[in-house]
Amino acid sequence: MEKTLYVASLFFLCFWTKAQENKPYNYFVQESKIVDSGNTIEVNKKGDTVFVAHYKRQDLINTSNQDFIKTYKGTPFFKNGWYRGKVQTGTGMEWEFVMAYNIQKEEIYLSNNPNMEATVMKPVSFTMEGHTFRQYKNQYYEVIYEGGSQIWKEYGCSLIFSNSSQRTGYEAEGGDEYDGEFLKTVKYYLKEGDRLREIPSKNRLFKLFGSKSNDVKNYAKTEGLNLSKEINLVSLFRYYDSL
Incomplete structure (x- = not known):
């Protein structure tokens, strides 16, 4: 048992050491070629969760450093934050x-406490906030249903820029409130053997059920299922598996 713990501790120590040696780290896919010198997740006066990235740029002409920030609506993180x-x-x-x-970069950041530099890791699976994710072909999916069928959920995130200029604090008032926005999307897949088949929307969905498609369609109609809602999609497949 002691040997196992020693090996495991050494395994994670390698990750901690690597994290300390590679600072600073880009926590999102950004427009600027300058590495951010720090970032924070905040809730502004409007109640929006925002991602604030701080930058330092050297002015070669005036031989001075210039600080500027970029503020993005939303974050690249699942549920917009850090959790145990x-x-x-x-x-x-x-x-x-x-x-x-980090949904945008498909990376997991780990820390023993908030004062330590985070470590980047690619675990086989992980659980946070009651959601369990599995790695499949270098992508993480949440398994939301496992019966006779399996439904896997894929999270996506893209950063849409509102403008390409850096903020220096000297701009005129007005203009875009944010430098960009993190837009999150989800897709659902049916796990069939060693492949994932994307679950289509609306009536095309029922083709997945083959000879039982009419039975499943009648069930959805009788129950008044709104199939754009995840809970109803799971109910539909649970009914199909019961036939």
């Missing part, structure tokens, strides 16, 4: 950390 969760390794070991899932 667990990661699972390929050997079946489980570790608890304060963690964040």
Whole structure:
């Protein structure tokens, strides 16, 4: 048992060391070629969750440093923040950390406490806020239903820029309130053997059920299921598996 703990500790120590050696780190795919010198997640007066990135740029002409910030609506993180969760390794070991899932970069950030530099990791699976994710072909999916069928949920995130100029604090008032916005999307897949088949929307969905499509369609109509809602999509497949 002691040997196992020693090996595991050494394994994670390598990650901590690597994280300390590679500062600063880009926590999002950005427009600027300058690495951010720090970032924060804040809630502004409007109640919007925003991602604030701080930059330092050297002015070669005036031999001075120029500070500027970029403010983006939303964040690239799952549920817009850091949460206590667990990661699972390929050997079946489980570790608890304060963690964040960066949807845009498909990376997991781990930290023992808020004062430590985060470590980038690609665990086999992880759980946070009651959601369990599995890695499949270098992508993370949340398994939202496992019966006779399996439904996997994919999260996506894109940063849409509102303008390409850097903010220096000297701009005229007005203009766009944010430098961009993180837009999140989801897709659902049916796991069939070793492949994922995207679940289509509306009536095309019923083609997945083959000879039982009419039965499933009648069930959806009788129950008044709005299939744009995840809970109803799960109910539909649960009914199909019961036939």
